[in-house]
Amino acid sequence: MAEKKIIDGRGSFCPGPLMELIGVLKMSQIGDELEVLSNDKGSAKDIPEWVRKVGHEYVSTTEEDGVWHITVRKTK
Amino acid sequence: MAVEKICVVVVSGTRERLQMAAMVASVAAVSGIEVTIFLSMNSVPYFIKGASTDAPSEGSFGDLIVKKKAPDFKTLFRQAVELGDAKILPCSMALDIAGIEADTLEPFVGEPTGLASFLDAARDAQVWTF
Numbered sequence: 001m002a003e004k005k006i007i008d009g010r011g012s013f014c015p016g017p018l019m020e021l022i023g024v025l026k027m028s029q030i031g032d033e034l035e036v037l038s039n040d041k042g043s044a045k046d047i048p049e050w051v052r053k054v055g056h057e058y059v060s061t062t063e064e065d066g067v068w069h070i071t072v073r074k075t076k
Numbered sequence: 077m078a079v080e081k082i083c084v085v086v087v088s089g090t091r092e093r094l095q096m097a098a099m100v101a102s103v104a105a106v107s108g109i110e111v112t113i114f115l116s117m118n119s120v121p122y123f124i125k126g127a128s129t130d131a132p133s134e135g136s137f138g139d140l141i142v143k144k145k146a147p148d149f150k151t152l153f154r155q156a157v158e159l160g161d162a163k164i165l166p167c168s169m170a171l172d173i174a175g176i177e178a179d180t181l182e183p184f185v186g187e188p189t190g191l192a193s194f195l196d197a198a199r200d201a202q203v204w205t206f
Contacts, residue, residue: 015103016147019155022106026159053107 002031010067014042018050021072025056028074033059036070044068081110081201083194088206089118091131091138091149097206098152105160112197113153114189116167120174122150123166123181150182157184165189165197 007024009017017038024034038044044061047070051058059071082104086097097113105111115123122129129148133139156162166181168188178188 011145013144013146015099015152019102019106019147019152019159022159023155050103050107 002029002033004033004035007034007036009036009038009040009043011039012043013040014046016040017043018047021047025072025074030074030076032074034072034074036068036072038068038070039066041068044070047072080108082112083198083201083203084111084113085203085205086113086115086119087117089122089131090134091141092134093206094119094122094129094131094149095138095141095146095152097204098149098156100204101162102152102156102160105156105162107160110201111156111160111162112194112201113156113162113164114167114194115164115185116170120166120170120176123153123164123185124176125180125182154182154184163197165194167191167194 005024007020009020017036017040021034021036036047048058048061051072055076057073057075059073062069084097084101088094101111101113121127129150153164157164164185166185166188168190171178171188
């Protein structure tokens with residue numbers, strides 16, 4: 001069954017949150033949804049770019065009180 | 077389709093250059109790009125097991141990297157290897173001159189490599205020098 005995981009990348013800077021996401025993606029199952037929390041504006045733009053490039057599913061980005069929530073689904 | 081390939085040559089021992097090299101190498105490696113990192117000159121001592129990453133800054137930005145707690149360059153290089161299958165090759169000449177034994181280097185660093193082998197790896201690759 002697909003899981004939802006939160007990756008708390010707050011306080012880190014590019015490419016820290018991306019690398020944390022990739023580390024968790026490697027250990028996840030296809031269909032799992034991963035939500036990265038980041039207060040780094042660069043990561044909020046760069047993570048969706050990376051997801052599109054490598055072929056996972058980009059779900060959404062929302063921002064709340066200076067924290068971006070970037071959600072990705074593992075597809076392969 | 078040809079595999080995209082880059083070689084990152086790191087000769088500097090200053091924080092900004094080590095950081096930028098590590099950023100390029102790690103993000104490229106996890107993006108499906110074949111990455112070979114060649115360490116030489118002043119970069120090599122940082123890759124001795126347990127060596128500090130406290131590199132001198134070239135300017136104020138280097139100090140900000142530390143103050144803001146950006147991921148340190150050695151962590152990013154290790155992630156390039158572990159998450160993206162990058163190869164990190166120390167320059168055999170630099171090891172000889174500095175008197176550093178290969179088995180004292182971090183486990184994510186590969187075999188000492190001479191320029192002839194590196195140039196072969198760099199054929200058909202973009203080369204980024206820091």
